Amino acid sequence: MNPELIDTLVSKKTTKIVFLIMDGLGGLPREPGGLTELETALTPNLDALAARSTCGLLDPVGYGITPGSGPAHFALFGYDPVETNVGRGLLSAAGVDFPMSPKDLYARVNVATIDKEGIVTDRRAGRINTETNRRICEKLKREIDLGDGVEFFIEPEKEHRALMVLRGDGLSDALTDSDPEMTGRKPLVPRALDARSKHSADLVASLLEQARHILADEDRGNMILLRGFACFRNLPSLHERFGLKSLAIAEYPMYRGISRLLGMDVHPLTGSLNGQVAALAEQYETYDFFFLHVKHTDSRGEDGDYDAKVAVIEEVDRLVPSILDVRPDVLVVTGDHSTPAVMSGHSWHPVPVLLASPLARPDRVERFGERDCIGGGFGRMPMMHLMGIALAHAGRLSKYGA
Amino acid sequence: MNPELIDTLVSKKTTKIVFLIMDGLGGLPREPGGLTELETALTPNLDALAARSTCGLLDPVGYGITPGSGPAHFALFGYDPVETNVGRGLLSAAGVDFPMSPKDLYARVNVATIDKEGIVTDRRAGRINTETNRRICEKLKREIDLGDGVEFFIEPEKEHRALMVLRGDGLSDALTDSDPEMTGRKPLVPRALDARSKHSADLVASLLEQARHILADEDRGNMILLRGFACFRNLPSLHERFGLKSLAIAEYPMYRGISRLLGMDVHPLTGSLNGQVAALAEQYETYDFFFLHVKHTDSRGEDGDYDAKVAVIEEVDRLVPSILDVRPDVLVVTGDHSTPAVMSGHSWHPVPVLLASPLARPDRVERFGERDCIGGGFGRMPMMHLMGIALAHAGRLSKYGA
Numbered sequence: 132m133n134p135e136l137i138d139t140l141v142s143k144k145t146t147k148i149v150f151l152i153m154d155g156l157g158g159l160p161r162e163p164g165g166l167t168e169l170e171t172a173l174t175p176n177l178d179a180l181a182a183r184s185t186c187g188l189l190d191p192v193g194y195g196i197t198p199g200s201g202p203a204h205f206a207l208f209g210y211d212p213v214e215t216n217v218g219r220g221l222l223s224a225a226g227v228d229f230p231m232s233p234k235d236l237y238a239r240v241n242v243a244t245i246d247k248e249g250i251v252t253d254r255r256a257g258r259i260n261t262e263t264n265r266r267i268c269e270k271l272k273r274e275i276d277l278g279d280g281v282e283f284f285i286e287p288e289k290e291h292r293a294l295m296v297l298r299g300d301g302l303s304d305a306l307t308d309s310d311p312e313m314t315g316r317k318p319l320v321p322r323a324l325d326a327r328s329k330h331s332a333d334l335v336a337s338l339l340e341q342a343r344h345i346l347a348d349e350d351r352g353n354m355i356l357l358r359g360f361a362c363f364r365n366l367p368s369l370h371e372r373f374g375l376k377s378l379a380i381a382e383y384p385m386y387r388g389i390s391r392l393l394g395m396d397v398h399p400l401t402g403s404l405n406g407q408v409a410a411l412a413e414q415y416e417t418y419d420f421f422f423l424h425v426k427h428t429d430s431r432g433e434d435g436d437y438d439a440k441v442a443v444i445e446e447v448d449r450l451v452p453s454i455l456d457v458r459p460d461v462l463v464v465t466g467d468h469s470t471p472a473v474m475s476g477h478s479w480h481p482v483p484v485l486l487a488s489p490l491a492r493p494d495r496v497e498r499f500g501e502r503d504c505i506g507g508g509f510g511r512m513p514m515m516h517l518m519g520i521a522l523a524h525a526g527r528l529s530k531y532g533a
Numbered sequence: 534m535n536p537e538l539i540d541t542l543v544s545k546k547t548t549k550i551v552f553l554i555m556d557g558l559g560g561l562p563r564e565p566g567g568l569t570e571l572e573t574a575l576t577p578n579l580d581a582l583a584a585r586s587t588c589g590l591l592d593p594v595g596y597g598i599t600p601g602s603g604p605a606h607f608a609l610f611g612y613d614p615v616e617t618n619v620g621r622g623l624l625s626a627a628g629v630d631f632p633m634s635p636k637d638l639y640a641r642v643n644v645a646t647i648d649k650e651g652i653v654t655d656r657r658a659g660r661i662n663t664e665t666n667r668r669i670c671e672k673l674k675r676e677i678d679l680g681d682g683v684e685f686f687i688e689p690e691k692e693h694r695a696l697m698v699l700r701g702d703g704l705s706d707a708l709t710d711s712d713p714e715m716t717g718r719k720p721l722v723p724r725a726l727d728a729r730s731k732h733s734a735d736l737v738a739s740l741l742e743q744a745r746h747i748l749a750d751e752d753r754g755n756m757i758l759l760r761g762f763a764c765f766r767n768l769p770s771l772h773e774r775f776g777l778k779s780l781a782i783a784e785y786p787m788y789r790g791i792s793r794l795l796g797m798d799v800h801p802l803t804g805s806l807n808g809q810v811a812a813l814a815e816q817y818e819t820y821d822f823f824f825l826h827v828k829h830t831d832s833r834g835e836d837g838d839y840d841a842k843v844a845v846i847e848e849v850d851r852l853v854p855s856i857l858d859v860r861p862d863v864l865v866v867t868g869d870h871s872t873p874a875v876m877s878g879h880s881w882h883p884v885p886v887l888l889a890s891p892l893a894r895p896d897r898v899e900r901f902g903e904r905d906c907i908g909g910g911f912g913r914m915p916m917m918h919l920m921g922i923a924l925a926h927a928g929r930l931s932k933y934g935a
Contacts (some may be wrong), residue, residue, distance in 0.1 A: 159894055161587065167894070192933055193534030194914060195921030196542070199934035212934070213538065242559030359935055471892075477932060479925040480894050481910075502910075505896055509913035513534075 134209055135372075137519035137528060143374045146460040146525040148372040149411065149421045152207065153447055154200070155384075155429030156466025157482040157501060158336075159473050161437050168428075168437060168472060169483065170500040172444040177464065177499040181485045186496040187509025189480035189517060191468045197479045202427075203467035204389045206304070207420075208369060209518030217392070218304055218361025222234035223294045226388030227286055231363050234303040238357040239311050240285065240293035241310060242267055244353045249317045249343075253527060254310070255291040256352035268293055274345045277334055295357060302362060303328035309339060310356035318356055331360075368394025368418060373522055378414055380407045381424035390422060404446060408453045410466045414456045423454075432470030440472050461488045463517065464499070481511055536613055537774075539921040545776045548862040548927040551813065551823045554609065555637040555849055556602070556788075558832030558868025559877050559884040559903060563839050570874060571885060572902040574846040577888070578853035579866060582918060583901040587893040588863060589911025590883035590903070591871045591919060594660030599881045605869035606791045610771060610824075613796045619794070620706055620763025625696045627686055628790030633765055636922075638733060640759040642687065642695035643712060644669055647756045651719050651745075656712070658754035666891060669754050670695055672785040676747045679736055690786070697759060699740075704764060705730035712758035720758055733762075770796025771822060772827030775924060780816055783826035792824060806848060810855045815858045825856075843875050863890045863926045865919065866901070884911055890926040 151428070158168035190196075191203040191211045201222050203214035203318040217483035220237030222480065230239075242264055259267075268287040275283045281299035288294065305324035311317070335357065348354040369377045379390030381397045387397045396418070398410050404425065410419055425447055431440035454462065464483035468477050483504040485496075494508035505511075509520075522528050544808065560570035561835050567573075592598075593605040594614045603624050622639030629637075644666055646655040661669075670689040677685045683701035690696065707726035713719070719899035720741065725734035737759065748755045771779045773796070781792030782800045789799045798820070806827065813823055827849055833842035867886035870879050885906040887898075896910035907913075909923075924930050 159892065163891075164895075188912070193538060193921070194918035195539060195923075195925035195930060197536070197925065197930065197932045199932050212795035213534070216934045301542055410712075474892070478892070479922070479930070501894060502897055505910055505912070506908060512916075 132516070133517045134211055134519065136531070137291070137522060138372045140528040140531055141372070141374050141522065142527060142529045144525065144527045146527060147415065147419055147421070148375070148521050148525050149423065149454065149457070149459040149463070150207065151423050151425070151447070151454060151462065151464045153262065153428040153444065153464070153466050154427045155432045155468060155470025156413045157469025157471070158432065158440065159476070159480065161473055167501050168440045169444055170430070170502065172441045172448065174448040174499055176448045177485070178497065179246055180451065180462070180464065180487050181491065181499040181503070182497045183495055184485040184487040184496070184498070184503045185491045185509055186483065186485045186507030188486050188501070188511045189465060189514040190481050190506050190511065191514045193513070195479050197477050198468050199207060199477070200385055200467060201389065203514070204386065206514035207239070207517065208393055209373070209515060210366070213364065215363050219359025220294070220304070220361035221364060221392070222297065222385060222388050224361070224388070225392045226384035227288060227294055228391065229286060229294060229296065232298055232301060233363050233365070234298050234302065235295040235363040236304055237361050238295045240295045241356040241361045242293065242352040243354050243356045244351050245318070248443040251311060251314050251316060251318060251354070251356070253351070254314060254356060258290050259352050261287065261289055263352060264291060264293065266329050267346065267349065271342055271345060271355070275338060275341050277338060281334060283338065289384070291352070292530055295355070297331070297334060301327070301330060304360040304362040305333045306332055306335060306360040308358035308360070310358040311359070318354065321357065330430035335337065355473070356457045366392055371392055374527070375420040376418050377420040377422065378418040379422045379424070380410045381422065382407070383424070383426050386426070395422065404450055408450050411454065412457055428466065429470045432472050433475060435472050436473035436474035461486065461521050463521055465517070482514070484509065484517065486520065486524060490524050534918070536611055536921065537926060538915045538933070539611070540774045541563065542930040542933055543774070543776050543924070544929060544931045546927065546929045548929060549817070549823070549863070550777070550863040550923050550927050551819055551825065551856065551859070551861040552609065553825050553827070553856060553864065555827045555830040555868045557834045557870060557872025559871025559873070559878065559880070559882050560834065560842065560872035561882070563746040563855045569903050570834070570842045571701055571846055572904065574850065575848040576846060576901055579901040580899065582853065582864070582866065582889050583887045583905070584899045585893070585895065586887040586889040587896055587911055588885070588887045588901070588906045588909030590900040590906050590909070590913045591867060591886050592709060592883045592913065593916045595915070597881050598754045599879050600870050601879070602789065604789055605916070606788065608686055608916035609869055609919065610795055611775070611917060612768070613917055617660045617768065618698065619766050622696070622706070622764060623794070624765035624790050626790070627794045629696055630793065631688060631692060631696060631698065634700055634744040635764045635765045635767070636700050636702060636704065638699040638706055639763050640697045641761045642697045643694065643758040644693045645758045647720070651757070652715060653716050653718060653720060653758070655753070656716060656758065660692050661754050663689065663691055663811035665754060666693060666695065669748065669751065672746060673744055673757070677740055677743050679739060683736060685740065693754070699736060700731070703729070703732060705733045706762040706764040708734055708737060708740060710760035710762070711737070714762040720756060723759065723762070747754065754905070762889045768794055772796050775920070776929070777822040778820050779822040779824065780820040781824045781826070783824065784809070785826070785828050788826045788828070789829070797824065803870050810852050814859055814922040830868065831872045834874050835877055835882025836876035837874050839874035863888065863923050865923055867919070870912050884916070886911065886919065888922065888926065892926050
């Protein structure tokens, strides 16, 4: 089933849907015969919720596929993650709230250090501070000249990171990265992957050549590395597709960016999980759909810190009663993908999910955990279908066919 | 998800994957309320493995579809079994290691007996011995003449079986069989299923007419029946798709043929299961992927011999410790399809699977059996996605998207 089938069935209602997303929620046992992070965590509130929910396991992209955060979140919001696999550059542009234009070509920038032979000695220029980064970006913005009809922007982010934008007619993102992804090598020359990308490849080559000269007198940060070329892409919003006025309550740029790309309003930073839950309560009357994003489950997983990930899950569990206080018609709790602490990174393992609603058909799951969810009423399903199920439980989908 | 998505993510590693395939593994109870062959078998080693594996059920082709060995094995190796459904003729050509050319049209041959009216009285010519078969094929090869530009080959196999090859320009395999699949009928005249197959249909008609005259003086084996027309097809190899240097340890022509079609090296015949496992150990350093094929689970199922199939499964179970001795990074145990002894043939029932690896997420399955695997962590999934999952557990797939 194509996930867009649900778009044709959407009927407007005043019901409200809350997605509580613990990034990287799924895990693995620390030792053979052990429990996963979620299974270890003391989660009385999530367990009570699971006992009255339909549970299951979600595959973000597909069997065996380890997703980046982009595809995983697109799947959560009901978008086919393969068709909607926008490049990193576009996610970055949305993340810094860059005023986008359909003529844009974006890329992620690392300010880096090269030696006299042009070999990369530090891909992050010793993690220069944001101030230095800003100064370097200003210099590039002032001096780089790509000729008539092509504008150049570079927006500093934190430390050594930046966003690069070319704006002009006929730009294409079928380009290989210049970032060699390791030290001891020269930056690569981006190649055009098809004929119509030749012009863009030439522009990028000229830009990189100019950047090397402009930054030659810098001690650290005398070069830029580009990756994740991506053109502007106009995705249909959650409002257009599902009639949902949507609010993202997320603290990290990537997730705020994805939310913006999908037409959600993005709540100002709150600085804490408590603040995020308070924002949900405050804004509850104004929106139909709430994306409450918890980053630290993933961060602690990426750190390889099993105990710390358990602690974050327990912290979220303590907030569940406050979330239930708003009495959402549908509450979904899941992750965007798995980040097992033993792997210190994302993984392909499916993610546990629960959906609580008066119309949720009960299963026999009594605890919220990976092993328990195997026996859940959703079984194992592609993540991109979750949104349709949530809409159905919210009474927001009409009957299909006569 | 398209199974080819994983091809784009392959990253080379030195990890090793072993597929232990018990052909026709899945079964059915012999009597109402009873156990399947696998459930009946005493399999302490497989059970211990299941307890620390992720388990599940695989659908070789699709719900309700009973696969032949060809599609089932293509699915096992990560190929869409519908798109890759090559004809039987091509599988036979690969099975006898015929030196193939892109200009070839293949068909399976049965040497058969017809009466004076041309009616088939024995589709296998009384299972003539291989020697007689060879003599008959020699005669046909010597005398059949299809005119300029078309070569004719016929390669005897065991007993009454042979492979036929036409080689020329513009041949097509959209032809119906000549084998009527029953006695008491005349051989059928192969029909062209589309316009561009007319030429091939004419050639085959001429060939069959000539064969009838050439073999007229034979007592048994005075005609040939053709089925499974198939042109040459160049499939991407396991090495091209997944970067796997692969070894097939299989004793039967069909499976050796499929392995060759997919670019695997094929180990010399060992003559026993013990020999096959010994070959795995000997070749372990040389390859990345091992396909260890056990035929007799299927053969005994086809015979309708429930107890004998149970015995084969128990024999395989006793070999599991020797397989584990090589310490594979990923060990998959499954079948290519079900062959319930009570059906004496292949069936559509999904096949139990286990995957053992340090990164396998545990489920609650404690025994390797059909009913147990229903509750496994893989749930029920299309067989063609198994290879991607194995590659993921072997650390051979990079992340999808940013």
